[in-house]
Amino acid sequence: MQIFESQFPNDYRQEEIKKILDYVVVGKFCQVVCIPGAGKATVLRLLAHNRKLLKFHMGEKEPNVQFAYFNFLDLSAFDEATIAKFLLAGLDEKPRESDPFRLTKTLTESVSKLANSGRTIIFLFDHFDECQNRLPRSFYQTLKTLKSFAKFKFSVVFATRRDLLQLVDEEISRDYWDFFVENAVYLKVFDRPAVDFLFTQIEDVFSKKLTSKEKSDIIQITGGHAKLTKTVAELTLGQNIGLIAENLLGNRQVTSAIWEMWLFLTSHEQYDLFRLSRDFSLNEPDEDLVKLDLVRLKDQSNNLAFTIPIFKEFIKTKIPNVNLKIFFDDETREIKKGESIISELLSPQEERLLRFLIQNPQRVLTRDEIIPQVWPQTQVAEAISDEAIDQMVFRLRKKIEDEPAAPKHILTVKGRGLKFEP
Structure with a gap:
């Protein structure tokens, strides 16, 4: 059976995937950062399952790289033994023992064996930011030990909704600084090959075609945001919903996707977007709003605009105030x-x-x-x-x-x- 991720085109998020690979193939850790629903999980699954795409980017180096995908939301507990078993399972090993020391030793031996065979091992940690504040310090020490044994043939990709330096304790960022410093790859909201592929997949499911105008209108409304674009395209083909903000914001699927973005923001970011939605100018917008591609300059006068137009309408009509307890x-x-x-x-x-x-x-x-x-x-x-x-x-x-x-x-x-x- 063909793995779905193998169907993606080679130029899918080409620039960003190249940046990620440039980090990890030389043993550097990396963060993939984007707003909810913009596609970081898809990028990690592509790295794990799409060998054709890896061949496109890496050429003859591709056979010597082994990716192991981990969804941290599947982690049942956060003790050392459970974490070690979780990581070993990603390497297709199922130890029966439960002693954390022995499990960590087995994990180290497994990674060292792969590295000594000439392979580069890359752990892909999906939804990492949602679990990082429950991980013990020993988790980071384990990663450091693996890196020490495997040298430049081991690295990690953290998928997160914001730079981990903003989330981990100061002691963690200080003692394991090379895990987090100057290694963030931010995914843009809009990627043309990604959107075109998404439209093709949805059309195949519905056995119907979107018109060029419908595609253009959907992108104009959603800014090309992956989850919103998928939702609105499906509503267009399935329910013939009118492509105007008022109609779309009355749909639970659409508002649910937007709520995800709103709720992950800090209070200061929400405050800035609240003011911008009401056309107040921002002298110094929060830099993370720009990095996360939620706002961008719309002209040479330094005026800012929402990257996702329906997000602005949502805040304007659904968020009456931000002064909350x-x-x-x-x-x-x-x-x-x-x-x-x-x-x-x-x-x-x-x-x-x-x-x-x-x-x-x-x-x-x-x-x-x-x-x-x-x-x-x-x-x-x-x-x-x-x-x-x-x-x-x-x-x-x-x-x-x-x-x-x-x-x-x-x-x-x-x-x-x-x-x-x-």
């Missing part, structure tokens, strides 16, 4: 701001700090109270510098405040500590 949801065990799940944007330390603040609203919390909550393993409070706390507060404000420079939730009480306003 931050709270801990006891049922889901998540920190939220309105409908947005903030927990997914936080490192483990940031989540512990914010949860402690939420548990003590409108009360000034001192440094000595904060440290044992955020750094529970620390025996001496003096080991944590004021700069470390200040840096964490700075990062946290960027994620939860509409205007980080003028915070409304995490307030500094000079000479005393921090106070939280929901």
Whole structure:
């Protein structure tokens, strides 16, 4: 049976896939970053299953490269033994033992054996950002050990919705900096070969053709965003839905895809897009909005425009305000701001700090109270510098405040500590 990914054209996201391969074939780790629904999972599955595409990019080197795909949403637990078994399964090994030390040793031996045979092993970690704050430090140490044994014949591709330097704890980024620094490949929203292939696949399913005008209108509305383009094209052929924003925003599938994008944004990013949707100018837009290709310059006057026009209409008509309360949801065990799940944007330390603040609203919390909550393993409070706390507060404000420079939730009480306003 032919694997679906093998049907994709060789020029599918050609520039971005080339960048990824340029990193990994020389043993460098890499991040594939894009907004939800833009295609990072597809890119990883192509690398894992489309040998024709790899041959196109790599030529005679292709047979010596082995990709192992891992969907981190399939990880049942986050202890060392379960993680080691999960990684071994990706190499088609099923050990019966449960001792984490022995399992890690087996994993190291397996990767070393492949490397010594002349193969380059590349782990593809899909949905990594959604699970990174539950992974133990030993996970990163295992990757470092594998890299040490296999040298330049082992690397990892992390699929994430934003740069992992914004998500992992400072200690992780410091001790494993070469995993994360200057290695992000951002996927653009629109890729012509990707959209053309998508249209062809949908037409085959429905045994009907989209007109040139319908294709043009769909791209004009969705900006070529993969999930939205697929959804709108299917609605066009299946339900003959009118290709105007009002009709589309009344469809649950469309609004669900857009909600995914909205909810993954930080408060500051939401605030900027909220203002831009109402045609306020942004003097200094959040740089991540540009990197993620959600906004771009529309003319030489430095005016910004939405890359996905229906996203603008969604915010304009479905988001009445962004001044929402931050709270801990006891049922889901998540920190939220309105409908947005903030927990997914936080490192483990940031989540512990914010949860402690939420548990003590409108009360000034001192440094000595904060440290044992955020750094529970620390025996001496003096080991944590004021700069470390200040840096964490700075990062946290960027994620939860509409205007980080003028915070409304995490307030500094000079000479005393921090106070939280929901």
